[in-house]
Amino acid sequence: MSPEPNPARHDRESVARHALALLDEVGLADLSMRRIAARLDVQPSALYWHFASKQELLADLADRITGSIPRGSTDVLATARGIRDALFAYRDGAELVLSTYALQLGSSHAQAALTEALRSQGAAAAEDRGAAILHFVLGHATLVQQRMHADSHGALGGDGEVDVTAGLDRVFDLGVVAIAGDLSAPASPPRVRA
Amino acid sequence: MSPEPNPARHDRESVARHALALLDEVGLADLSMRRIAARLDVQPSALYWHFASKQELLADLADRITGSIPRGSTDVLATARGIRDALFAYRDGAELVLSTYALQLGSSHAQAALTEALRSQGAAAAEDRGAAILHFVLGHATLVQQRMHADSHGALGGDGEVDVTAGLDRVFDLGVVAIAGDLSAPASPPRVRA
């Protein structure tokens, strides 16, 4: 019955899951090691038993976010939407994945999903198109997610009453479809010129 | 001849210019108010006479970076390259502009340049395409710039000896041209289907 001092021991998995939940609550800017430790009822230094640095922890979180991306679809647009939605599933998810991308962990998983879909649709230069779509999706999702947060915080640009997220889905689809290329033409499109 | 205590007074312009130079040297992660103050030979609190917060200072820097983007070109690809190169002109320039974008300052300038070029080429849905290209360029430039920095720091992904920036120019051009649309067709492209 008495509140024991601290029987709550954790492993890597537990730390990561709590950190991911905290990210969703407070956002990336306020996700400090000390806050995570407090949430785990543990001293900050305890985290360094499980992760060598904050960078490594964040990279792990990014991997978990991109890990839920569905693979194996032959529809490029659906695949791109799957990536976007995985990023949207956690607050600042896009920014986190984008800033961790250079370390080449989960982002290659996302790019592979796109390249697969492009190839199965017979698109030329599938590798380059996959990279381009991933860059577009990451940029787009980061901007949209930031905007959503800025709006809910009441930091408007001055125009007053415009819905900032209006038309962003249209922009997303346009971008993905355009980079994917003319999928109605199988291998070498007949490049019509006026 | 004697080193006077501190006759170096500054205005907003001076602070911003020194901060921008420091950004280029140390990168965004190490650009602290205290470091900027030290560079100006001033106490950290002095910065708050010129800028209300670090956010406001960073937004100003982002504006200066995007302010150098050439306007008025009718070539969409050239305009996109102009934006990318402005971002590349300072260390972490892309990340800075991207993270400040929600506040809607200099990024609208960049998007306007793209929309103008698209319109002058008679592209349909110029507004949406301009937004999509901007999202792509910001995502792409951020990733490339990060990668450059990670490489020079020796943090490889494990593959050993691959040139990571290889083919990125190709991906950039592919993305921009694709989203810009078929510019050889003037107003309503004849949408050929097999």
Next chain:
DNA sequence: ACCTGAACACCGTTCAAGT
């Protein structure tokens, strides 16, 4: 108009020591 000095509430990280 522009800056100092001191303070407040934070950071990430290391490391010996505990269990």
Next chain:
DNA sequence: ACCTGAACACCGTTCAAGT
């Protein structure tokens, strides 16, 4: 195997006070 306690070198920001 996992954590504490204490320390180190930092942060952004506020505010009275100086010139």
